[in-house]
Amino acid sequence: MIENKLNNIYPYSFSREMDFMFTGEYLNGTLFFEYNPDKNEYISVKEIQDRNNLLRFGTVGHGIRIYFDIPTGSFYIDGNKIDFLYKIKDKEYTLTNNFKLYNDLIYFKNVYSDFNTKTGYHGSFNIYGYNLGYETKIIKDDIEFYFKPILNIAQNQPMxxxxxxxxxxxxxxxxxxxxxxxxxxxxxxxxxxxxxGQLTWIIRN
Known part of the structure; x- marks a missing residue:
């Protein structure tokens, strides 16, 4: 069994500017992070290379590890596994666990800035939310699904x-x-x- 290194990494952001930072793991065990404190450099999701060999992608912060498995699309939030399916009467169409790579990554932040209409002054940008997920196409029988789950980590609100x-x-x-x-x-x-169609599912403890 391949060791899950994301389960063992330091669950806090290395950057003072971000409460959460994205991270990922390749099949060979190599880890990468949004912020490199040694070089004081940031990378964007667009810069992530060799996605066919990605094993996991997620984010860490506030003592929590959140990620999804690339081969299954299953999410893990602080150790809890979350899967999705679509059900019609007695027929189930799995949206995760479909023997495909869920590597069309999505990661973005919600930000705000103060603006003075009289002076035109912009304040500093502040992050109030982090969003993590993917998009994929799934074909079952003669049905094609476009599936896009995005986990929103909002400030002072439940995920x-x-x-x-x-x-x-x-x-x-x-x-x-x-x-x-x-x-x-x-x-x-x-x-x-x-x-x-889009719905919001609030995660309750």
Whole structure:
């Protein structure tokens, strides 16, 4: 079994400017971080190379490790596994765990800045949210799903998933969220052909 190095890294940001920073792990065990304190350099998600050999991608901060597995798309939040599927009556379509690479990475920050309309002065930019996820296409039977789960880590608010799902057919079903394969949350989510649907799922302790 390949060691999960992200589970053992220091769960705080190296940068004083960010409460969270992204990090990742390759198949060969190499780790990378958004901020390199030795060089005082930052990288962007666009600069991440060799994504076909990525094993995990996530973020650390405030003592918490959050990431998803590239080969499965399953999220792990402080050790809790989260999976997604779409269910129509007795038929289930898995959105994670599909023997494909979930390596179309998404990571961005929510920022704000004060602006004085009289003087035109811009204050410093402040980060109030961090967003982590991916987008992918999944084909099941004759149905094509576009799936885009984004985990939002907001300041002074509970974490939440912004889940976007599009189908090439009209579907009357529900999104099912499984936590540790024990708890299950069913959310009614009918889909119209080629029209995006989006829901917010707030993570409760």
């Amino acid at each position: 939440n998933f912004q889940i976007r799902l599009v189908s090439n057919k009209d579907l009357d079903g529900e999104i099912v969220i499984k936590v540790n394969n024990l708890k299950q949350y069913n959310i009614y989510a009918p889909l119209q052909k080629n029209e995006g």
